Amino acid sequence: MEYRTLGKTGLRVSEVGYGAAQIGNINMPEDRVEEVLNAVLDAGINFIDTAAMYGQSEARIGKYISRRRDEFIVATKCGDYVGETDGQYHIVRDYSLEGILRTIDQSRKKLDMDVIDIVQFHGLPDPEYDDEVAFEALLDARERGWTRFVGVSADGPAAAAAALRWPLDTQEFTYNILYQESADDLMPALKSQGMGTIIKRPISNAVWQQKERPEGDYMGGPWDRAQSIPLADLAGEMPILEFVLRFTLSHPDVCTAIIGSTNPEHVRANVGVSDGQSLPDDVVQGAKAAFREQFGG
Numbered sequence: 001m002e003y004r005t006l007g008k009t010g011l012r013v014s015e016v017g018y019g020a021a022q023i024g025n026i027n028m029p030e031d032r033v034e035e036v037l038n039a040v041l042d043a044g045i046n047f048i049d050t051a052a053m054y055g056q057s058e059a060r061i062g063k064y065i066s067r068r069r070d071e072f073i074v075a076t077k078c079g080d081y082v083g084e085t086d087g088q089y090h091i092v093r094d095y096s097l098e099g100i101l102r103t104i105d106q107s108r109k110k111l112d113m114d115v116i117d118i119v120q121f122h123g124l125p126d127p128e129y130d131d132e133v134a135f136e137a138l139l140d141a142r143e144r145g146w147t148r149f150v151g152v153s154a155d156g157p158a159a160a161a162a163a164l165r166w167p168l169d170t171q172e173f174t175y176n177i178l179y180q181e182s183a184d185d186l187m188p189a190l191k192s193q194g195m196g197t198i199i200k201r202p203i204s205n206a207v208w209q210q211k212e213r214p215e216g217d218y219m220g221g222p223w224d225r226a227q228s229i230p231l232a233d234l235a236g237e238m239p240i241l242e243f244v245l246r247f248t249l250s251h252p253d254v255c256t257a258i259i260g261s262t263n264p265e266h267v268r269a270n271v272g273v274s275d276g277q278s279l280p281d282d283v284v285q286g287a288k289a290a291f292r293e294q295f296g297g
């Protein structure tokens with residue numbers, strides 16, 4: 001496993017990280033969750049991304065691997081969480097000062113750690129909330145020592161503006177072969193601030209493996225894009241998934257690529273790609289040109 005420095009935090013993070021959204025699913029068997037989380041750490045991954053909004057995810061990290069606390073860095077998110085009314089689960093968005101601090105404090109308890117490594121907003125504050133108040137609350141959590149670092153998980157120019165306006169440490173956003181926009185509209189701003197970059201959806205959910213268009217924009221959007229980029233041709237001899245992950249990791253401003261998985265075999269295979277071998281520059285340029293041809297930029 002190769003490790004990179006997470007911007008101004010100075011933390012050394014595995015370039016292949018782990019996205020713990022999927023293990024928040026209440027229907028995933030507990031023994032499988034425990035197996036996956038331990039496989040993540042055993043494979044050399046030391047960066048785990050979660051959120052208050054990911055169902056059981058935080059509590060399961062606390063339950064199954066908090067005893068291995070010195071082996072990993074955890075980034076969670078606030079601004080929304082899963083609420084329960086009469087046995088029905090629903091997402092609550094709350095960017096009020098009290099809501100932000102309460103959510104972070106609950107994350108500490110669920111994760112079973114006094115000090116979280118990174119807390120990020122799960123998107124930018126909704127318009128009905130006061131930006132200033134919301135960001136001051138996030139920064140206050142850092143002041144209180146509840147978290148070592150703070151950031152935002154958001155994409156696009158508005159996310160870049162937030163990075164330039166607030167003294168944040170990290171930013172999480174999408175970057176992959178099918179979604180290269182952030183290389184132009186976000187990464188330069190983050191670099192200018194010395195911020196750490198956390199890449200979500202780094203393999204674009206492996207959508208090209210699906211024969212039929214998945215329902216909904218979350219998966220359907222990437223599937224549509226995958227139809228117009230010649231992934232197999234660009235990958236050549238290499239398996240497409242390996243090629244796609246290598247493309248994400250080839251960007252010099254990427255610190256860690258958090259891949260979601262419920263499968264220990266997949267976790268180990270993904271880690272195997274982190275071998276210090278970069279894609280040749282002409283291959284990277286070919287993938288960028290194929291993207292520009294379809295989507296501009």
Ligand SMILES: NC(=O)c1ccc[n+]([C@@H]2O[C@H](COP(=O)([O-])OP(=O)(O)OC[C@H]3O[C@@H](n4cnc5c(N)ncnc54)[C@H](OP(=O)(O)O)[C@@H]3O)[C@@H](O)[C@H]2O)c1
Pocket residue numbers: 018019020021022049050122123153154172199200201202203204205206241258259260261262263265266267269270
């Ligand atoms: N707004 C936000 O802040 C936000 C939004 C989206 C995601 N995220 C974070 O980013 C993480 C990653 O995003 P994501 O999970 O949506 O997308 P992703 O990491 O690009 O793709 C995950 C999907 O790829 C599959 N996969 C992983 N490794 C594989 C392998 N070696 N072979 C075949 N399939 C493989 C997984 O299935 P298996 O379970 O079968 O391995 C899973 O369905 C999330 O877990 C979450 O932590 C944050």
